[in-house]
Amino acid sequence: MRSNDDRDESQDAVVAGALRKAVATAFRDDRDAVTLRYIRTVVEKELGLGSEYFKLDPYWKDRSKAIVMQEVVCCRSCAMPLWTC
Numbered sequence: 001m002r003s004n005d006d007r008d009e010s011q012d013a014v015v016a017g018a019l020r021k022a023v024a025t026a027f028r029d030d031r032d033a034v035t036l037r038y039i040r041t042v043v044e045k046e047l048g049l050g051s052e053y054f055k056l057d058p059y060w061k062d063r064s065k066a067i068v069m070q071e072v073v074c075c076r077s078c079a080m081p082l083w084t085c
Helices: 011-027 036-047 058-078
Strands: none
Touching: 011 036, 011 058, 036 058
């Protein structure tokens, strides 16, 4: 795990974008499938991050939850995910 000081911002942007896209796709396909665990698992597999990456990385544990919650609220209120804005 890296400290916040030596984070790879380009990799962080890829991960954040993948989380947003996964929420939008899951929300479109099956609203009931949108859970934090499901979205994290989809992105871990998609990006090859390893099992429970989001739970074990202190930065991404909180950050992934915040991104998913933000996207869910946006999807419910305007039917347009933030990552498309």
